[in-house]
Amino acid sequence: MSNEKGPDHSRRKERSRQAILAAARALVTEETYEKVTVEAIAARAGVGKQTIYRRWPSKSAVVFAALLALSEDADGQSVTLPDTGDLQADLKLVMRATVEEFADPSFDKLIRALNTEIANDAALAAEYREKLARPLDEAKKARLRSAQKAGQLALDADLDLALEMLYAPLFQSWLHRSRPLTAAYADSLVDATLRAFGPGTGARSAH
């Protein structure tokens, strides 16, 4: 697509692109999302405003791209959950790690900003699901399928529903600050979810 004839300007573009995303990320972690301005991002990145508007259509898009890029780096290629053969132990490990992530103030501000954007913009929400949520969910579901084969989870369990019941309460408690996020809470969620979807629970219907 960019195999044109002219001189190669991709290095400049890439450098300023990285600077913009880094500046956006830094500002979101420092201030609350509403206070982050395009002008501040440009100033911090040592970049003209027009350079930002050349690439992204709005402030939301820039910030969203910054958050996307963040986790694309972090993920590397493949996301895999631990699989020691003990589903309950593995899930508690993961859930406790998630609890600790939410305790980090920078992570907290970042995810709040991300949620503010996707809650009010259906298009961004779709992109978020596609690029961030889905890969993670697939990794989690892979672990659950492995547990089904090992007889630790009902064969007819609705894995999407199980994941929701595992994660949504944690997410909501954090979003609304309605209770402290502790390791014990993480464990309780795992225990309750396994009671609902464990082997022999007849997960499809309780009649």
Add this chain to the structure above:
Amino acid sequence: MSNEKGPDHSRRKERSRQAILAAARALVTEETYEKVTVEAIAARAGVGKQTIYRRWPSKSAVVFAALLALSEDADGQSVTLPDTGDLQADLKLVMRATVEEFADPSFDKLIRALNTEIANDAALAAEYREKLARPLDEAKKARLRSAQKAGQLALDADLDLALEMLYAPLFQSWLHRSRPLTAAYADSLVDATLRAFGPGTGARSAH
């Protein structure tokens, strides 16, 4: 409290107060939250901007107050859930009703606005929990306690956790638009929650 000597202007205050809150509510349901301006609220209410700023410190506070007032009216005094003696049926009724509420575009916009505010302001979040979330949760917990007495729920079930696992997935699915909200989905949540917290599940620990 207000047993001063001076003349009583409370009638004027109350009239303009109601007009402001009604205008704020109307605008939030018509536009998206970001597009609602204080000036628009003032114009719609037939009120000067200063009258708004005399009472509330910021735009967020006005809109939040408007949403609070809305449900204070709706609630009347006491919130009670149906109790036919069949917990599963009663919960499905309530969850299906909740699903339908979220399908209403006005309600959708309203709750998205409310969530945008409380997600980014810890003080508003606390007020929200105190005045809106808690009374509803207490009503739901009352129904669950009744079910415990009827032997339809484990006696040592963590009721707060059960409520979260029932409602948080619905809330998150709606917030992120990650799946269609159907009656079948509502039923699945009830079924799964009852499998986790039903009688004889040893709800406190699964060891």
Add this chain to the structure above:
DNA sequence: AAAACGAAACGAGACGAGCCGTATTGAAGT
């Protein structure tokens, strides 16, 4: 009782500041 008074609350809108997104220009990179 009727009229005049005065304090509080009010509607309207001007104002400065900040931000958004666009347009222009001259410098720097390749």
Add this chain to the structure above:
DNA sequence: ACTTCAATACGGCTCGTCTCGTTTCGTTTT
């Protein structure tokens, strides 16, 4: 040379403050 860039000016919009003249309504005077 040709492109991309930083810097900056700009119009438009919103916020929250401030001022000004008006309306409301209990009190006081007649």
